[in-house]
Amino acid sequence: MKLFIHRKDLRTEDLHAFDYLQNQEDESLHLFIYDPFLLRQGRDKEHSGINFLRHAAGLARQYREAGKLLHVAHGKPAEVVDYILGHMEGNIDEVVVHRDMTPYAIERDRSIRKVVDQYQAKFTQLTDxxxxxxxxxxxxxxxxxxxxxxxxxxxxxxxxxxxxxxxxSVITVADLKISKLSIEFPDSFRVPAALMDVEPAEExxxxxxxxxxxxxxxxxxxxxxxxxxxxxxxxxxxxxxxxxxxxxxxxxxxxxxxxxxxxxxxxxxxxxxxxxxESHYFTYEKVYDLSPLSDYHFERWCKAETGIPIIDAAMTELNETGRMPNRLRILTAMFLTKNLQCPFPLGEAYFRRKLLDYDNIQNRGNWLWCASLGENAAPYFRVNNPVTQSEKYDPQGDYIRKWLPDLKDLHSKHIHQPREGAIVDLKASRQAAIEVYKQILASRQKD
Ligand SMILES: Cc1cc2nc3c(=O)[nH]c(=O)nc-3n(C[C@H](O)[C@H](O)[C@H](O)COP(=O)(O)OP(=O)(O)OC[C@H]3O[C@@H](n4cnc5c(N)ncnc54)[C@H](O)[C@@H]3O)c2cc1C
Structure with a gap:
């Protein structure tokens, strides 16, 4: 029998693993593991974690509706796999997953592979x-x-x-030979009810x-x-x-x-x-000397209290809904890293918690670009002006009115302008950022 583990593939049609399993003679057991590491530090209560939990619930519903069995457990993935392989007493000869390229995922899969090897089973990683x-x-x-x-x-x-x-692919979960065997998990692997008590995501x-x-x-x-x-x-x-x-x-x-x-x-x-x-993709903060930067203004950026209307409107939307349009992600990220001279990992980590669509690799790549670091990056002298960008892309200022109702009566000529007591002067902070980033880029360690 095969064991297939769902991870960042929370759907039941068109998965490479399903094509693979359909070509096998054996039945398969299907499993989803709520990994406490991915929900740590209260992430299950933040937009990104809630999105994940809603889709996990959606996956369970899709299996139910197809009349197929999905096992769910909560715990360290390698330990859950160890339990199942032990429980099945040699009846599982292969564990199948889709590959993931983040540092945590690579380490996690190394641990799973070790367990699978101990049972002399095969560990198959497909790219999906x-x-x-x-x-x-x-x-x-x-x-x-x-x-x-x-x-x-x-x-x-x-x-x-x-x-x-x-x-x-046209293969769906309905086409697979999924085992009906039930597995009794020990209490330590039971999924806390709160994690499953969410509205399943829409299709x-x-x-x-x-x-x-x-x-x-x-x-x-x-x-x-x-x-x-x-x-x-x-x-x-x-x-x-x-x-x-x-x-x-x-x-x-x-x-x-x-x-x-x-x-x-x-x-x-x-x-x-x-x-x-890119060998430094996940470690650029160690490759450059970011010590000229500081977290001094970080909290006001998070709380949408910068006094720059479009930045505060965008951060308000993010905080309240987990959404932010791409153009505004660029503006808020550049504003934080350049005008406020804050290290990019702080903003990246904030987006990790808040974005509904948080994705480690996409988030990091985009933050690096905005912070002008790494191989594919905005030139260090590109510091978008949030006021002129706001005037250009939303001339009437309706987005600002929607998210900052206190400003709703301002004329469209004035609504984009920095408020009194704004956190920085845009022109002076732009010039300062250019100087500092010149220095940071020069600090890059040789490979
Ligand atoms: C600082 C910053 C952080 C970001 N963090 C994330 C993140 O954590 N997760 C994430 O999915 N996107 C991230 N993005 C990229 C982009 O903002 C979102 O993918 C986009 O806003 C999603 O909206 P949409 O689904 O309507 O995309 P559409 O504009 O309809 O684009 C279709 C799809 O293309 C992909 N895509 C679009 N733009 C990008 C991009 N710049 N980089 C990579 N893929 C893209 C997405 O999968 C998106 O769903 C980030 C951008 C910035 C500037």
Whole structure:
């Protein structure tokens, strides 16, 4: 028998593991583990944790509706696997998972592999969450060094996808031979009721269909107009694997004018690719000397008390809903790292808790870009002015009115302007940031 463990793939159709299992003769046991490490420090009460829990509940519901059994447990993944393999007394000969590239996930899977080896079973890791197959892409490009910047990667990625499309699979959980065997977990692995007492997430395909039918055509031109234009809103599904990235690509490919949106899917692949090939991806804070920066203004940024209306409006939306449009993520991140001279890991960690769509690799890649660190980064002298950006993308200031109702009566000419007592002077802090980041970039340690 096989054991399949769901992780960041909280759906029941179009998974590479399902294709793999369908080709096996054996039945499989299916398991989802609530990993306390991923819900530590109260994350289960924050937007990012709640999104994860709602999708875990959605997964359980999908299994139930298909009449299939999903086992759920709470505990360290390697210990849960050890328990099941022991309990099954040699009847499990293979454990199947989808690969994940974060440092924690790599360590976690090393521990699982150790356990699986002890039972002389096989540990199979499949790749599911990228559009490209990394080794095949490396062969295709014929480059000895991986791409460092997005533009060059994107060009080859488009060619690769045209030549080797990665179509979605039609296999669903209903097609699999899933064992009906029940497993009695000891109390120590029982899932705390509070973690399951959440509203299961809705399915994503209505959102995808509506976006492709109604809005993708205007994406390229209007995506930054955060108050009047709505992008797909699929990232909170993508982050936990509740929608298949192949299906998104495939459906978009057949839509009208999809290129700019597909380019964003490529961005996502790019950060996953960099996380694998860029040795410092998760350790840049040690590669640069960030000591000229400080956390002095951090709390006021978190609390939406900077006195710069668009920054405070965006942080209010984030705090209240877990959402923030991409353009405003760029503005708030640049404002924190540059104008407020705060180390990027603080902002990154704050987004980790607050974003509904939090994804370690995507979040880090984007924060590094905004902070002008790493290989693919905004030039250090690029410090967006939040006031002029606000005037440009939301001239009437309606977004600010929505999230900062105290300012709702201000005329659109004034609403974007810094409030009295604003945390910094934009011009002076921009100049100071340029000087400091010049110094930080020069401090980069040699490889
Ligand atoms: C500082 C900062 C932090 C971010 N943190 C995250 C994060 O934790 N999780 C996350 O999913 N995205 C993150 N992003 C990227 C981006 O803001 C969101 O993916 C996007 O806003 C999601 O909205 P949407 O689903 O409507 O996307 P759409 O605009 O409809 O795009 C479609 C899909 O493309 C992908 N995508 C779009 N933009 C990006 C991008 N810049 N980088 C990588 N993938 C992208 C997402 O999967 C998205 O769902 C961050 C951006 C910044 C600047």
């Amino acid at each position: 969450h990228l559009l490209i197959d990394l080794p095949r892409f490396a062969d295709f490009t014929g480059k000895s060094e991986p791409y460092k910047v997005f533009a060059a990667f994107h060009r080859r990625w488009v060619e690769f996808m045209n030549e080797f499309p990665n179509p979605p 994503p395909y209505g959102l995808l269909d509506a976006f492709l039918k109604e809005r993708i055509v205007e994406y390229g031109e209007h995506r930054d107009e955060y108050e009047t234009y709505e992008p797909s809103h699929l990232s909170s599904y993508v982050a936990v694997g509740a929608i298949s990235i192949r299906r998104m690509y495939d459906a978009a490919y057949r839509a009208e004018q999809p290129d700019e949106w597909i380019r964003q899917l490529c961005f996502r692949d790019f950060y996953l690719y960099r996380a694998v090939y």
